[in-house]
Amino acid sequence: MQVKSRISKRLISIILTLTILVSGIALFPDKAYAAGWLEYAQETITLGNAVSASIKDGDYYGLTETSSSAKHYWHIYKFTMPKNGLLNIYIESLSEQYFGYTVSSGFVIYPTSDPDNIVWRSIDRQNQIQKNYSASRDMYFGSTEIALGGGDYYFAVRQLYTNNTPYYLTLSYKEPIINVSSISLDPTSLLMEPGSQKTITPTVLPNNATDKTVNWQSGNPSVATVEEGTVTALSVGSATITATSADGEITASCSVIVRCEHNYQTSITPANMGKEGYITKICSKCGEKIETRIPRIDDIELSQIYYVYNGEEHQPDVTVTDDEGNTLEAGKDYIVSYSGNTANIGTHTVTLNFISNYEGTQTQTFTVLPIHVDSISLNLSRFTLNIGSQQKITATILPNDATDKTIIWRSSNPSVATVENGVVKAVSVGEATITATTVDGEETARCTVSVVCPHSYHTTLTPASKNNDGSLKEECTKCGYVRQNVTIYAISDIRLAKVSYTYTGQIYSPAVTVKDRSGRTLEKNKDYTVTYSGKRKDTGIYNVTVTFKGNYKGTKTKQFTIYPKSTKLTSIKSKRKGFLVSWKKQSNQISGYELAYSTDSRFRNSKVSVATVSKNKTKKTVSGLKKGKKYYVRIRTYKNVSLNGKTTKLYSSWSKSKKVTTK
Numbered sequence: 001m002q003v004k005s006r007i008s009k010r011l012i013s014i015i016l017t018l019t020i021l022v023s024g025i026a027l028f029p030d031k032a033y034a035a036g037w038l039e040y041a042q043e044t045i046t047l048g049n050a051v052s053a054s055i056k057d058g059d060y061y062g063l064t065e066t067s068s069s070a071k072h073y074w075h076i077y078k079f080t081m082p083k084n085g086l087l088n089i090y091i092e093s094l095s096e097q098y099f100g101y102t103v104s105s106g107f108v109i110y111p112t113s114d115p116d117n118i119v120w121r122s123i124d125r126q127n128q129i130q131k132n133y134s135a136s137r138d139m140y141f142g143s144t145e146i147a148l149g150g151g152d153y154y155f156a157v158r159q160l161y162t163n164n165t166p167y168y169l170t171l172s173y174k175e176p177i178i179n180v181s182s183i184s185l186d187p188t189s190l191l192m193e194p195g196s197q198k199t200i201t202p203t204v205l206p207n208n209a210t211d212k213t214v215n216w217q218s219g220n221p222s223v224a225t226v227e228e229g230t231v232t233a234l235s236v237g238s239a240t241i242t243a244t245s246a247d248g249e250i251t252a253s254c255s256v257i258v259r260c261e262h263n264y265q266t267s268i269t270p271a272n273m274g275k276e277g278y279i280t281k282i283c284s285k286c287g288e289k290i291e292t293r294i295p296r297i298d299d300i301e302l303s304q305i306y307y308v309y310n311g312e313e314h315q316p317d318v319t320v321t322d323d324e325g326n327t328l329e330a331g332k333d334y335i336v337s338y339s340g341n342t343a344n345i346g347t348h349t350v351t352l353n354f355i356s357n358y359e360g361t362q363t364q365t366f367t368v369l370p371i372h373v374d375s376i377s378l379n380l381s382r383f384t385l386n387i388g389s390q391q392k393i394t395a396t397i398l399p400n401d402a403t404d405k406t407i408i409w410r411s412s413n414p415s416v417a418t419v420e421n422g423v424v425k426a427v428s429v430g431e432a433t434i435t436a437t438t439v440d441g442e443e444t445a446r447c448t449v450s451v452v453c454p455h456s457y458h459t460t461l462t463p464a465s466k467n468n469d470g471s472l473k474e475e476c477t478k479c480g481y482v483r484q485n486v487t488i489y490a491i492s493d494i495r496l497a498k499v500s501y502t503y504t505g506q507i508y509s510p511a512v513t514v515k516d517r518s519g520r521t522l523e524k525n526k527d528y529t530v531t532y533s534g535k536r537k538d539t540g541i542y543n544v545t546v547t548f549k550g551n552y553k554g555t556k557t558k559q560f561t562i563y564p565k566s567t568k569l570t571s572i573k574s575k576r577k578g579f580l581v582s583w584k585k586q587s588n589q590i591s592g593y594e595l596a597y598s599t600d601s602r603f604r605n606s607k608v609s610v611a612t613v614s615k616n617k618t619k620k621t622v623s624g625l626k627k628g629k630k631y632y633v634r635i636r637t638y639k640n641v642s643l644n645g646k647t648t649k650l651y652s653s654w655s656k657s658k659k660v661t662t663k
Contacts (some may be wrong), residue, residue: 034616038115039318041076041154050170051077053523055163078112079171081126083150086174089129092141093167097159099131099140105159112152120146136325145174169427180209180245183252190241190256191431192224192233194286200229202397213246224256233258236286244638255578258348260286270359271461273297275325277357294357300351305366313343316366318350333358347402350662370403373438382448385417385426387478393422395436417449425449430480463553465518468552489516489549499560502652503589507537509561512546527552537588538648539564539639564590564639572633572660578623578658583635585618590637594651595620597633601657625662632657 020225040060045051053075061071082085089107091098097105102126108121122129129142155171181339184203192198195640216226220239225232231241233256241254264281271277274543288581303317318336320328330336333356339349350364379394397405409419416430426432429451437444455476464470470488475481498513512530522528528548533543543557567586572579593613600607613620615637625631639650 041078045079047173052166052168054166055159060295073238077155080152081148083152085176086145087148088145088172090143090170095165096140098167108156110154120244159339178210180250183250185252185254192258197232200408211246214245219244272360290572295324302364307368309345373402373443376443376445378445378447380447383452387426387453390425404439412433431455464490465554466491489518492517501562505566540641564637564652566653569658572658576663577625580621582619590615591640595635597631602630630661
């Protein structure tokens with residue numbers, strides 16, 4: 001029977017293949033023989049709701065398909081399209097058989113008004129519903145959309161063989177999409193000035209297009225922008241405004257030219273002696289800017305800067321040039337004024353007030369010279385002074401009728417000795433040359449003063465600190481001479497004799513050793529004092545405060561720790577996937593125990609498990625371990641202490657480990 005069935009299937013396959021290749025007949029018969037299958041419409045599908053079914057033995061297989069080896073099974077549903085539109089077909093199944101598109105399989109739609117005529121059918125490579133696969137759901141699925149008029153229809157699922165695997169079918173209605181066919185703009189070109197706005201009106205056809213949204217874009221946003229058809233001109237130039245349909249298929253454009261009928265406003269940034277200026281013209285409409293450089297004032301010269309007194313006023317000519325070599329004009333670019341009576345002996349000022357394209361005030365000077373001095377001499381050539389003392393020097397000037405017998409006094413080293421009106425004052429140890437010079441600077445006389453000091457010393461102590469050296473300095477209060485300056489080396493090392501102890505109940509006070517950076521050991525009570533915090537016998541962390549004195553300053557706090565007393569394992573017994581461990585009770589100065597076990601005898605971190613045990617217990621059962629596995633076990637105590645407002649655990653040393661093999 002099975003052999004006969006296979007032969008029948010092969011014959012059917014050959015016949016179907018030849019039918020497709022040679023005759024090209026449709027996937028379904030031309031006539032559906034409605035009288036035979038209409039009564040097998042299984043149910044009415046409400047659009048949007050899913051139905052499920054499975055092709056199996058006993059289903060309808062068509063009046064014309066009587067061969068027992070080639071039954072074409074049918075599932076027939078009735079549905080209603082509310083109006084013209086799109087029908088979405090969605091199907092999914094655990095079996096891909098429902099997605100086969102051959103002579104034997106597929107989907108077909110008939111109108112109820114003429115059920116012998118096919119309005120749509122799935123055909124391989126034509127109306128095929130593309131098969132997809134969801135790995136997460138282990139499910140095949142696919143969908144398509146077809147255009148149908150309003151009315152009632154039959155939907156048929158046709159397969160060659162029974163499947164007994166459910167399929168899930170959903171038919172849904174969707175409004176048809178009417179695409180935009182054209183966009184026209186009014187106007188198609190614009191001539192604008194910067195800052196102005198104009199509106200472009202779009203006409204979208206057909207009027208019943210599904211989405212008549214227009215997207216606007218400027219090809220040159222720096223020249224013109226567009227928003228909802230309103231164009232804003234920003235700067236001189238050209239831009240193309242484009243209107244595009246929502247689907248991006250249809251476009252229309254408007255060319256925009258932005259130009260400006262300039263209206264310039266002029267401002268001046270005057271030049272001066274230090275910088276150039278500018279004449280700036282800015283269009284009030286488009287902002288176009290034109291700058292013309294005003295050259296910087298480069299040089300001011302007087303025609304003469306020295307005159308010999310003759311009783312007449314002197315007004316030297318002024319020449320002003322810019323950095324391009326151009327000569328400025330008096331009265332146009334600047335105004336000149338002269339100070340006082342310029343016939344008098346002395347220095348006179350020429351003032352230039354700049355105007356128009358220039359700004360600022362500049363001054364130049366010239367001098368009217370007196371009758372010259374022929375010679376000057378001093379009554380002393382060399383003398384000695386103590387710090388703080390003074391000496392008057394007398395100068396003789398010839399001729400006696402010189403116009404200006406004023407003397408200018410100078411000291412070559414004012415830090416050693418100063419001079420004023422011929423009075424020399426000793427300031428510090430050293431030597432200085434005192435010079436007397438005539439006003440015209442042509443005649444001079446000199447003498448030498450030596451300053452000495454009867455020293456008076458003062459001692460200054462600068463204590464050393466943790467990071468900085470100090471000093472012991474002896475210095476003269478009169479001249480600043482340093483007779484001695486001894487370095488006190490900085491404190492470099494502060495150590496406790498011991499920083500950790502194990503609790504025994506006794507008080508601990510570790511000794512302190514302090515050294516400076518030269519390696520010298522400082523003396524307790526002379527260079528520093530030591531204080532200890534707390535009772536220092538309970539488990540905890542204690543401060544040792546070192547306070548420096550004498551040649552040293554500052555404080556430093558060190559810490560030492562009293563750790564809890566350790567315990568030891570007393571026994572360990574194997575249990576099923578675990579063990580029972582016991583230890584010696586250690587109740588003084590502890591908060592609890594930490595039990596560590598590992599398959600690694602070295603207790604490396606990645607393989608270690610730790611259990612916390614109350615201080616009142618001396619045994620613990622560990623379970624959930626691997627069967628027949630060797631474990632190493634050890635224990636330690638811990639104490640919770642408070643440090644800076646936070647709780648810190650202090651641990652004893654680990655006990656010797658014991659090993660055990662789980663059952």
